[in-house]
Amino acid sequence: MGAQTARRRQSERLGRLAEWLAAAYLVATGHRILARREKTRFGEIDLIAVRRRRVAFVEVKWRRNFDQAGPPVSARQARRIASAAEAWLWQHPALRDHEIGLDCMQLAPGRLPRYYRNLLQPV
Template sequence: MTSALQHRQATFLRGHRAEWIALLFLLMKGYRPLARRYAASGGEIDLIVMRGDTIAFVEVKARGLMDNALTAITARKRQRFSRAARAWLSRNDWAANKTWRADAVFIATRRWPRHIVSAFELEMR
């Protein structure tokens, strides 16, 4: 096995574990999961959760340091994320009368997860 392949596998596993940690953290805060790893229109949403009348499209970022996690959501990522959110909403018309937002959960080594409500603006055009 090449080191590049091992690195990709380790990154995949770290991301998968971070998504589970984020989901458990959000469950403890009263959110109900609607979807995990939703992919459409060239974008992916790690978690889609709901609490009350609010649907949160959640990006999960795992890094060694919290500061690195905070800067990991690029403009390109936000565009692709928003495309996937629009696709999900178009397939779930029951969600039209809900409030939508883009949240983020940051995971760093030996730190509590950090949930940022409305971490960035969804591009709904």
């Protein structure tokens, strides 16, 4: 196994851990998880959760620390996530009348999660 393959596997493991921790945080704050790693023709949505009448499409980001520069996601990623969310909603018409949020959660070792509501509005 090459070094690049090992790094990719490690990144995948950290990503799955981050998604699990993000889901636990959302449940602890009153959300119900509707889907994890949901695939659409536009891409994958890390987490889909509902709380009251708001459906949150959550992009999860693991960081070594919160001081890493730059936005959590690019404008292109935000558009992809918005398209994937729209496609998912077409498959779940009962939720179309809910408020929709394109959110982001950042996690870092030894830190509480940072949850950003409506951060990913497409540009």
